[in-house]
Amino acid sequence: xxxxxxxxxxxxxxEGENLTVYCNSSSVFSSLQWYRQEPGEGxxxxxxVVTGGEVKKLKRLTFQFGDARKDSSLHITAAQPGDTGLYxxxxxxxxxxxxxxxxxxxxxxxxx
Amino acid sequence: NAGVMQNPRHLVRRRGQEARLRCSPMKGHSxxxxxxQLPEEGLKFxxxxxxxxxIDESGMPKERFSAEFPKEGPSILRxxxxxxxxxxxxxxxxxxxxxxxxxxxxxxxRLTVL
Numbered sequence: 001x002x003x004x005x006x007x008x009x010x011x012x013x014x015e016g017e018n019l020t021v022y023c024n025s026s027s028v029f030s031s032l033q034w035y036r037q038e039p040g041e042g043x044x045x046x047x048x049v050v051t052g053g054e055v056k057k058l059k060r061l062t063f064q065f066g067d068a069r070k071d072s073s074l075h076i077t078a079a080q081p082g083d084t085g086l087y088x089x090x091x092x093x094x095x096x097x098x099x100x101x102x103x104x105x106x107x108x109x110x111x112x
Numbered sequence: 113n114a115g116v117m118q119n120p121r122h123l124v125r126r127r128g129q130e131a132r133l134r135c136s137p138m139k140g141h142s143x144x145x146x147x148x149q150l151p152e153e154g155l156k157f158x159x160x161x162x163x164x165x166x167i168d169e170s171g172m173p174k175e176r177f178s179a180e181f182p183k184e185g186p187s188i189l190r191x192x193x194x195x196x197x198x199x200x201x202x203x204x205x206x207x208x209x210x211x212x213x214x215x216x217x218x219x220x221x222r223l224t225v226l
Contacts, residue, residue: 004154042116042203042217043155088154098145098207098215099168102154 003027004089006103014111016078021087021106024071029091032065032072033100037086079110116206116218117186124224131191131198133221137206144187145215146179149201161187194225 005024013019023032031050035043047056049065049072056063060083062075072089086107090100117136125131137144146158160168161181172179176194181187191198201222205215 040219042205042219044217045214048214090155096168098143098160098205099157099171100147100155100215102147102156104152104154 004091004101004103006087006089006106008106009104010107010109012109012111013079015080017110018075018077019079019108020073020075021108022071022073023089023103025091026070027091028069029101030069030094031092031097032069033090033092034063034072034074035088035090037088037105043088076108079108081110081112084108084110116204116216118202118204118218118221120221121219122222122224124226125194126226127195128193131194131223131225133189133191133202133204133223134186135189135204135206135218136186137204138208138216141206141208141216143207144181145205145207146187146189147203147205147217149203149220151200155203158189191223194223196225199223199225 007022031048033048034046036046037043047063052067052069054065060077064073086105088102088105090102092100116138119134142162144161147155148158149155157171159172159179164183176192178190201220203217203220205217207215
């Protein structure tokens with residue numbers, strides 16, 4: 001069974017701090033996606049990374065896909081209370097991009 | 113609102129009853145997926161459907177669970193004789209014609225079995 005381990009499980013920081021969350025697996029994925037989920041809502045896609053070593057930026061968020069396509073990280077610069085939420089990574093295998101393997105998520109709380 | 117629509121948002125059932133969850137995909141989307149999110153667990157793939165066809169049900173429990181996506185109307189996830197372990201959030205996602213793009217998730221249906 002493919003597993004995606006996310007760390008830390010919980011993270012509580014002050015507004016303005018930087019943070020990095022991690023997503024690790026022993027399996028190779030053809031692509032990896034990061035989602036953000038708010039309480040009572042469905043996951044919303046933030047980014048998809050496909051190429052080993054790829055780095056994508058979305059405003060204050062920086063996503064990196066590991067060279068071996070087994071791991072990924074999400075770095076947030078100058079976190080804001082609006083960044084609070086559950087961050088999920090999900091991996092897809094070639095030929096079945098719909099059958100995502102999700103991690104359990106990192107619950108981020110940014111305090112004002 | 114052209115997003116994925118799920119209903120009911122919340123459903124309470126007693127053990128042994130049936131639960132029916134409905135999902136209307138985004139306009140123009142013909143691929144529907146159901147995922148389940150158990151407490152303290154990540155989302156897990158259940159089933160992939162196109163109109164009138166089940167494409168992949170490898171994540172669906174063999175008993176009591178069924179899914180359909182009829183020619184007309186929403187996709188339905190049906191759980192018969194519910195047990196407490198079925199309590200979870202059930203998410204539907206849809207994808208466009210090419211089945212290679214982004215999955216758009218609905219807001220989920222939260223089932224509580226008493």
